[in-house]
Amino acid sequence: MLTRPATTKEKLMRTAMDIVAGDGFAAATTAHIAERAGFAEGTLYRHFKSKDELLIAAYRQLKADVFDRVSAETGNATDPKARLAALWRDMWTVYAADMSAFIFGQRFAESALSKAEGGAAHERMIGHIRGIIEDGQKAGLVRQAPPETLVAFFFPPLVAMLKQRVQGRAWSEAEIEAAIEMAWASWTG
Amino acid sequence: MLTRPATTKEKLMRTAMDIVAGDGFAAATTAHIAERAGFAEGTLYRHFKSKDELLIAAYRQLKADVFDRVSAETGNATDPKARLAALWRDMWTVYAADMSAFIFGQRFAESALSKAEGGAAHERMIGHIRGIIEDGQKAGLVRQAPPETLVAFFFPPLVAMLKQRVQGRAWSEAEIEAAIEMAWASWTG
DNA sequence: GTCTATACAGGGATAGAC
DNA sequence: GTCTATCCCTGTATAGAC
Secondary structure: OOOOOOOHHHHHHHHHHHHHHHHOHHHOOHHHHHHHHOOOHHHHHHHOOOHHHHHHHHHHHHHHHHHHHHHHHOOOOOOHHHHHHHHHHHHHHHHHOOHHHHHHHHHHHHOOHHHHHOOHHHHHHHHHHHHHHHHHHHOOOOOOOOHHHHHHOOHHHHHHHHHHHHOOOOOOHHHHHHHHHHHHHHHHO | OOOOOOOHHHHHHHHHHHHHHHHOHHHOOHHHHHHHHOOOHHHHHHHOOOHHHHHHHHHHHHHHHHHHHHHHHOOOOOOHHHHHHHHHHHHHHHHHOOHHHHHHHHHHHHOOHHHHHOOHHHHHHHHHHHHHHHHHHHOOOOOOOOHHHHHHOOHHHHHHHHHHHHOOOOOOHHHHHHHHHHHHHHHHO
């Protein structure tokens, strides 16, 4: 979902994603998706049982791709702070390079479809950072707060900054550096 | 929008809000809204030009109500840390008491309608916390980072914790206290 | 202000030929 | 696998009586 779509199925998913990101779920009609992907409407139903299934498949694929990309690049670092920084930068890089994917992910997560999806795709990413947190707590570097709280000071600020980037806010390297410092400061106190 | 609806107009807005919060925007049809509010479908159009206008009006009203409630309670505190804590607690109290309003706000903000709304309603709340930040920076208590960055370590973690609350996560007083400490730690380093 | 009835368009999904 | 044609239903909005 992050690379250029090759198959018809991928093209349909990618197109749906772009439409949702650009004009919202209401604009993502089967007619619109098929037309913009360059296929007939009937073709869509040869690849997906329903429109909702198409959107859910696109979301799952997106999350899987992001997870793979991020966990492939991170992982070498040893101390918790370096791992936090690496994960932040990886996610930033991936989403900044594909704002359409980022916006789609946000919108999907707030839609009623996320109920049907279950949220399993997102859980893996949470597990990733939980590992960093728990190692840091064992080493006595990270404060003894519930992991959920610590996670709330990692992803949400990152996402908020990406959202501002969508609106045109340019972030310098120094500002990103500072944000990572702030996340770490919240973890350590 | 946070108190019990009195007029027909308010009843329609409140019902629309509850439906969106419960089953998403797709479920908020004019027929469904009118029926659940106890009116005929045609009545809706005596109070609003369109369905979208109804939803936008509900969002604006909600944001205005939350802003009034929060700024009425906060304001007495003097030092930045106490003001941060007071604002956090106020917002927590308001939204925790009305999860439907909270979810509607989140969903609306990620919908295409937010484009038409403009985001002015949300800006006032941002302005509120910016005041705290700038005073803190002048006093040399808060780090010299861009206010946008500091805001990203206030609202987003708070919202993330409220979202978990919606999912059934119970937060103790001590945990909320700790979260406020973490927000402050991120601001001071 | 509210209701009933209705017009009208648009959207999801299927059938069947190629 | 893909396209064309089509069905049916739902959703928005209006007209007009009470």
